[in-house]
Amino acid sequence: MTDRDTRQILLTPGPLTTSDTVRRAMLHDWGSRSPAFIEMTARIRDRLTALAGGADSHVCVPVQGSGTFAVEATLGTLVPRDGKVLVLSNGAYCRRMVRILEIIGRACETCETAEDTPPDPAEVARRLNADPAITHVAAVHCETTSGILNPVEEIAAAVAQAGRALILDSMSGFGALPLDLAATPCQAVIASANKCLEGVPGLGFALIEKGALAAAQGNAHALSLDLHDQWITMERTGQWRFTPPTHVIAALDRALDELDAEGGVPARGARYRRNCDVLRAGLREMGFALFLGDNLQAPVIVTVRMPRDPKFDFDRMYRRLFERGVVLYPGAVTQEKSFRVGCIGRIDETDIRRALHEIAEAVAVMGVDRAGLTPAERAG
Amino acid sequence: MTDRDTRQILLTPGPLTTSDTVRRAMLHDWGSRSPAFIEMTARIRDRLTALAGGADSHVCVPVQGSGTFAVEATLGTLVPRDGKVLVLSNGAYCRRMVRILEIIGRACETCETAEDTPPDPAEVARRLNADPAITHVAAVHCETTSGILNPVEEIAAAVAQAGRALILDSMSGFGALPLDLAATPCQAVIASANKCLEGVPGLGFALIEKGALAAAQGNAHALSLDLHDQWITMERTGQWRFTPPTHVIAALDRALDELDAEGGVPARGARYRRNCDVLRAGLREMGFALFLGDNLQAPVIVTVRMPRDPKFDFDRMYRRLFERGVVLYPGAVTQEKSFRVGCIGRIDETDIRRALHEIAEAVAVMGVDRAGLTPAERAG
Numbered sequence: 001m002t003d004r005d006t007r008q009i010l011l012t013p014g015p016l017t018t019s020d021t022v023r024r025a026m027l028h029d030w031g032s033r034s035p036a037f038i039e040m041t042a043r044i045r046d047r048l049t050a051l052a053g054g055a056d057s058h059v060c061v062p063v064q065g066s067g068t069f070a071v072e073a074t075l076g077t078l079v080p081r082d083g084k085v086l087v088l089s090n091g092a093y094c095r096r097m098v099r100i101l102e103i104i105g106r107a108c109e110t111c112e113t114a115e116d117t118p119p120d121p122a123e124v125a126r127r128l129n130a131d132p133a134i135t136h137v138a139a140v141h142c143e144t145t146s147g148i149l150n151p152v153e154e155i156a157a158a159v160a161q162a163g164r165a166l167i168l169d170s171m172s173g174f175g176a177l178p179l180d181l182a183a184t185p186c187q188a189v190i191a192s193a194n195k196c197l198e199g200v201p202g203l204g205f206a207l208i209e210k211g212a213l214a215a216a217q218g219n220a221h222a223l224s225l226d227l228h229d230q231w232i233t234m235e236r237t238g239q240w241r242f243t244p245p246t247h248v249i250a251a252l253d254r255a256l257d258e259l260d261a262e263g264g265v266p267a268r269g270a271r272y273r274r275n276c277d278v279l280r281a282g283l284r285e286m287g288f289a290l291f292l293g294d295n296l297q298a299p300v301i302v303t304v305r306m307p308r309d310p311k312f313d314f315d316r317m318y319r320r321l322f323e324r325g326v327v328l329y330p331g332a333v334t335q336e337k338s339f340r341v342g343c344i345g346r347i348d349e350t351d352i353r354r355a356l357h358e359i360a361e362a363v364a365v366m367g368v369d370r371a372g373l374t375p376a377e378r379a380g
Numbered sequence: 381m382t383d384r385d386t387r388q389i390l391l392t393p394g395p396l397t398t399s400d401t402v403r404r405a406m407l408h409d410w411g412s413r414s415p416a417f418i419e420m421t422a423r424i425r426d427r428l429t430a431l432a433g434g435a436d437s438h439v440c441v442p443v444q445g446s447g448t449f450a451v452e453a454t455l456g457t458l459v460p461r462d463g464k465v466l467v468l469s470n471g472a473y474c475r476r477m478v479r480i481l482e483i484i485g486r487a488c489e490t491c492e493t494a495e496d497t498p499p500d501p502a503e504v505a506r507r508l509n510a511d512p513a514i515t516h517v518a519a520v521h522c523e524t525t526s527g528i529l530n531p532v533e534e535i536a537a538a539v540a541q542a543g544r545a546l547i548l549d550s551m552s553g554f555g556a557l558p559l560d561l562a563a564t565p566c567q568a569v570i571a572s573a574n575k576c577l578e579g580v581p582g583l584g585f586a587l588i589e590k591g592a593l594a595a596a597q598g599n600a601h602a603l604s605l606d607l608h609d610q611w612i613t614m615e616r617t618g619q620w621r622f623t624p625p626t627h628v629i630a631a632l633d634r635a636l637d638e639l640d641a642e643g644g645v646p647a648r649g650a651r652y653r654r655n656c657d658v659l660r661a662g663l664r665e666m667g668f669a670l671f672l673g674d675n676l677q678a679p680v681i682v683t684v685r686m687p688r689d690p691k692f693d694f695d696r697m698y699r700r701l702f703e704r705g706v707v708l709y710p711g712a713v714t715q716e717k718s719f720r721v722g723c724i725g726r727i728d729e730t731d732i733r734r735a736l737h738e739i740a741e742a743v744a745v746m747g748v749d750r751a752g753l754t755p756a757e758r759a760g
Contacts (some may be wrong), residue, residue, distance in 0.1 A: 065444040202625030245582030
């Protein structure tokens, strides 16, 4: 949307395309104990909590590192050593939560569905009623493995009904998918600076229910990932426990200004939805088959079934587009071969149309025609 | 050294002043799986290993987060669950290692000296001979608590002689203090992008002996902080396991160019030594008393004894200098009240003289005279 001719368009689940102004916010050095930086940290924490309607109920605890660091920190801080987690699993990020729980020694079970199938809230209710040892349910808002939108409102209602706590990984949804903590009870929501908030990577955060966080002292398995300790220090001094990524934080502060200027979460979600709709229509028109139906597709990233025509060569298409400033992403679903095209970040419909144009040219250069892309015709 | 009139001079242990060109390296968005970014990661890892003469013996494993994340990751990855660590402690960063070891459940003991006293290598040898259960020794190169330079060469020799492994936190020394892994055996050396390397914060790393790292599978207490797993993935794919702080990494790549251009570690160390000498001479001339003697002072950060004259108000001086673009740092030694003035980062003698001038003015404005600053006269 700026510098259109020279910039890269990152159609990935992150790192994403950011605005020039967000990147330029990194041109200043900040002392991490200076009053202005302390104010910036407080402002960001308040704004992030408010984005999900959690100002009265939740606090924002940021943590250095990638989104996974924030997920691990939240699980380790909130799930007590004798707790047990039911993980609703339909993709790689759910499976990563299971791996974390195994490493940090917390009991867990999975409620697994296929990668194109959302968890069933009734089944979640059944599992919770059957096992009173389960203290927490962990779920992913949008699984970027496939791009699926999971039904968090219904899941949250089932978990609340059973008197358990929900930990929601909304990494790739927060800031674009609607989430109201007053209506959708979550003990914690986890996200990062570098997805729909359109900051740069280096920082994750969790919005955590105040009472649950206050009760979490001593749970954490790691000093660096102890969100209770991070919170206590921040409340007491306004400062981070350990050197914060000051430039990344300044970029997020600016990115939140730009989110406000755009019209907040509804406007951002609408832009991504438009990107997604244009992308899906264009891909289908070329003959590509999409992994998810429209009803399951979050406006975040689209999984495209890999054409079986031997003339179609994804690596060749990837390199060709890369040279032209458009970056695609490999597939991640395990059921079949695929590639992915993202629709979040500082990009709009014009960028998506440009990417579609490049994809069409790449397909033509490879000599793949529509019949080679469409599974129905392939099967015939 | 650029933009001299408008920039802040951060005289802290970090975040530090960086060059305009290092910050401008953050103006581009990188896809983390793109070939160019994969090359950048490999280049940085090789350059960091080479800086300490470890190209044949060690590998560099970077990790997202602050320096403490890298310290915790290294301890958790290299010290097996039944290992035992002797921590040589004379400041807050040694104490933080003890806290990490307690949290992650590794046995540890401390060999403690006062904050103005380096560990005694003979005592280290005695402790190692007396306790065969000790597998590792952990030490800090320069303790920024006080600014003391610990005798790492002698410590490394004592540890090697006893057949144990040394883990060295060289956070605030790496890139400026000489360190040759061929002559100073370390199983691991830990540092960050944002100290003497003059990158921006958000990234730490460890240089780890290849054999020790290969043997460390399954040790780590946390997925995010598992350097064995991070290494295996990087060697296999060239990529980071989890979203890397791409802009921070690009800044470090540029910062390493600038380190080379300056003349490498010897030239950078010489600039900091000059900064430190000018700073110490100027502070003494004003009547300030310094916590460490010249023989113990690393050219990193200087601890200044707090004048007891009630007219001297550190917070007032801090604010006054802050408004003038010079950022000091509070003290950290526990033995007495103090404040600190750093001499690392993209600053030179001219910046130090400017800071001294501002300090002199602040002291004059408060009505503190030389007699009020000098402890000998205070005692009289």
